[in-house]
Amino acid sequence: MLFRTDDLQAIVAGRMDLAFRRWERPAVKAGGTQRTPLGILSIVGIDEIDDADLREEDAKRAGYSSLNELLVQLEGHPGKLYRIELRWKGEDPRIELRNQAEMSVAECKEIHARLARYDKASRYGSWTEKTLELIQQHPETRAADLAQMADWEKQWFKTNVRKLKNLGLTESLGIGYRLSPRGKALLAADSWKREQEGL
Numbered sequence: 325m326l327f328r329t330d331d332l333q334a335i336v337a338g339r340m341d342l343a344f345r346r347w348e349r350p351a352v353k354a355g356g357t358q359r360t361p362l363g364i365l366s367i368v369g370i371d372e373i374d375d376a377d378l379r380e381e382d383a384k385r386a387g388y389s390s391l392n393e394l395l396v397q398l399e400g401h402p403g404k405l406y407r408i409e410l411r412w413k414g415e416d417p418r419i420e421l422r423n424q425a426e427m428s429v430a431e432c433k434e435i436h437a438r439l440a441r442y443d444k445a446s447r448y449g450s451w452t453e454k455t456l457e458l459i460q461q462h463p464e465t466r467a468a469d470l471a472q473m474a475d476w477e478k479q480w481f482k483t484n485v486r487k488l489k490n491l492g493l494t495e496s497l498g499i500g501y502r503l504s505p506r507g508k509a510l511l512a513a514d515s516w517k518r519e520q521e522g523l
């Protein structure tokens with residue numbers, strides 16, 4: 325589900341706890357969560373309803389000034405109508421993770437093992453270290469441009485950068501990416517290791 329920044333801020337503040345969407349089939353499930361730019365949302369519940377079941381109070385809880393405004397917003401969208409109950413769960417744990425620049429030997433080994441699995445499963449072969457180095461050398465550069473530098477497909481590149489983000493190694497910006505403190509520390513440790521091995 326996509327949310328406007330204003331709506332996310334209202335959910336975080338507790339002023340908004342409902343959303344309405346038309347889908348052919350539910351895109352979320354009760355008990356699940358969703359990452360957003362402001363943190364993690366909990367999907368408390370989801371029910372299929374009829375338009376006639378909508379009430380003025382529901383519209384206000386969904387961030388609309390009136391029921392009529394909500395109905396206008398829903399016009400022209402195909403699919404069944406779903407009422408989704410939301411709650412802000414908390415900050416994105418990746419934010420705290422990416423700021424953890426000090427890593428134990430065990431943590432470094434675990435990250436390297438994960439990166440090795442990503443490389444092995446990729447049709448492009450080893451890409452993880454190259455991607456980290458590309459982002460380090462070209463921060464705030466569009467994904468399309470970074471992918472072109474490496475002769476990779478843009479969508480493939482964006483999908484795989486998200487894997488690095490989930491490990492706390494990169495941060496998404498308005499345009500492009502940058503390495504997180506954790507990502508910089510990992511690359512620095514790898515460079516130092518290679519230098520020592522070359523002695």
